[in-house]
Amino acid sequence: MTRPWVRRLAPWLLLAVVVLVWQVSVVAFKVPDFIFPSPWQIANEFMAFTGPIMRAAWSTLWVTMAGFGLSIVVGVLLGFLIGSSRVAYDAIYPLMVGFNAIPKAAIVPILVVWFGIGVGPGILTAFLISFFPIMVNIATGLATLEPELEDVLRVLGAKRWDVLVKVGLPRAMPYFYGSLKVAITLAFVGTVLAEMTAGDSGIGNLIQTAGSQQRMPLAFAGLVVISIMAMVMYELFSWVEKRTTGWAHRGSQNG
Template identity: 35%
Template sequence: MSQSVAGQSAATGAPRDVPGVARRDRPGGAERAARAAERTWRPAALLLACFAAWWAVAAAELVEPYLVPSPGATLDVLTGRPGYLWQHTWVTTYETLLGFGIAVAVGVLAAVIMVYSATVEKTLYPILLFAQVVPKIAVAPLFVVWLGFGTAPKILIAVLIAFFPVVISMVTGLRSVDPEMLDLAATMGAGPWQTFTRIRFPASLPHLFAGLKVAVTLAVTGAVVGEFVGADEGLGYVIFQANGNLDTPVLFAALLVMSLIGVVLFVLVELAEKLLLPWHASRRDTGATTAY
């Protein structure tokens, strides 16, 4: 009897009797939908409460309309001027994506060099820290003087804002590898390139994606901040003009679109992490789990 049970366990791939380990079957579609609803109903309820409070304040005229427009007035801007907003949204999205891409490429390369060279780290890290603490809105006019009124200054500011989280997270990830794994790889004759591609880089990906999710939202802020100075297009330009004209419906509409860009890009990075790192503990929702 025990042999048949053991054989059946081996055939089905189920774990043997291991203390402290429980087996969970893969959830079905209904269970996954229930989990998704459990995760989303609270933020959805909070957003609805915020919009309800916004509508109540505007309807009761507790605040002047030129200070806080009604949701209806903001919606009229979103639906009545889609071409205008889309044109500026595309410009900001382009600057954000290009700045984020450059920050990722340069940041990962800088992190790798810093991890493998103590001299470079001691030289470069203070400069990176200094560049991070300098207010970007203060240096934006200088970039306009140097690079002109095109998209280059906006992209550069997006790069500078998104660069630091990428570097820090990548350095942390590359150094989080178990030293015993590195010793084992060296014992088995693995060279530096094999050790990096097979051990160090895969182990650093969870930390890197944590930094990417921060950096992609900061890149949106960087692009908009760059558009505040010397721009004639982009959501930052729309916000700046609407603020000067006290056109708060347009200002609120631009803020909502800007926030939506950040949320969408964050979700895309989250999906990329889910596809590339299904093995990581933070993504593991099936199989054996510890019971204590």
């Protein structure tokens, strides 16, 4: 059995090794910073432009969370509808799969025409790219409810609605939290994509501007900030998941 402190320390050790190898490789091969900057150069650029980077990060964060919140509402409602009705599953699910296959980069220019330059396309792109995994996981959690269990509950007098709400939804919670951890990272991707294409603020706009000026350390600093925000949100949902659905993870404490 792996000790808890080893599991907690392992990601940081791996990160340190990656950063060290990265730094040594860039210095050893004398790679120009406008091609591939070293971690030290990225850190220096972050310190020099902390204010602008933090303002851009805040803009990206609230736009992402707005789109992500919308995706939770729509994803849960659609997932509940699809998972609770076979007719709805057959009618809606193929359409959602087809829509999800559309590259979101192709949708951003259309959103710009409809809503103009600014945060509108960012919120909508974050929503469009992140609601699908939430919908699928809620629908899966409800649709895979064991027929035998449902039959027993029906015999005991439970109605279809009672089965879905009191048994199906709690059973779908691990699926739901799993989808949130995937969807939040996708939401950041959607926001940055929209900011790079149609934004006037945010990390995406900063990366686009820095790249056009060949200031790769600044662009990489923006990428690092996005990664940190996504990891923090991921860990937040993991923390909430373990404390609300511990019964589904009792076997994960070992190993």
